[in-house]
Amino acid sequence: MNTAASACPCQSGRYYAQCCAPLHQGAAAPDAEALMRSRYAAYVRGDADYLLATWHASTRPERLDFGDAAATRWLGLDVKRHVRQDAEHAVVEFVARYRIGGAPAVRLHEISRFVREEGRWFYVDGEFPAR
Numbered sequence: 001m002n003t004a005a006s007a008c009p010c011q012s013g014r015y016y017a018q019c020c021a022p023l024h025q026g027a028a029a030p031d032a033e034a035l036m037r038s039r040y041a042a043y044v045r046g047d048a049d050y051l052l053a054t055w056h057a058s059t060r061p062e063r064l065d066f067g068d069a070a071a072t073r074w075l076g077l078d079v080k081r082h083v084r085q086d087a088e089h090a091v092v093e094f095v096a097r098y099r100i101g102g103a104p105a106v107r108l109h110e111i112s113r114f115v116r117e118e119g120r121w122f123y124v125d126g127e128f129p130a131r
């Protein structure tokens with residue numbers, strides 16, 4: 001599927017080729033928000049390799065199982081907050097929505113922690129604030 005000239009799945013309003021594609025192809029994310037957006041886009045595209053590659057080694061799962069990937073429809077991403085705490089640490093708060101099969105849409109509200117090592121940002125973990 002040629003998606004280079006289509007809208008980026010991260011909903012930045014830019015073309016995929018000018019947004020998350022370079023990151024998916026190995027470019028370093030300029031900041032944690034860009035990495036977070038590219039990871040959302042990777043979920044939309046079912047790109048498990050990219051998700052694992054950008055997951056910090058301390059928290060990375062052995063593998064990602066997209067068993068329900070075909071049935072999962074990602075509905076949107078809303079980045080609420082991006083705080084660069086210092087040169088090596090940042091948090092990004094976002095709301096992502098998705099639906100599995102015919103089930104009601106799920107609202108995922110997460111505050112993700114990111115760390116930068118040797119010039120590359122990695123997802124560490126997240127917490128889920130009470131509504």
Ligand SMILES: [Zn+2]
Pocket residue numbers: 008009010011012016019020021037038041
């Ligand atoms: Zn994007």
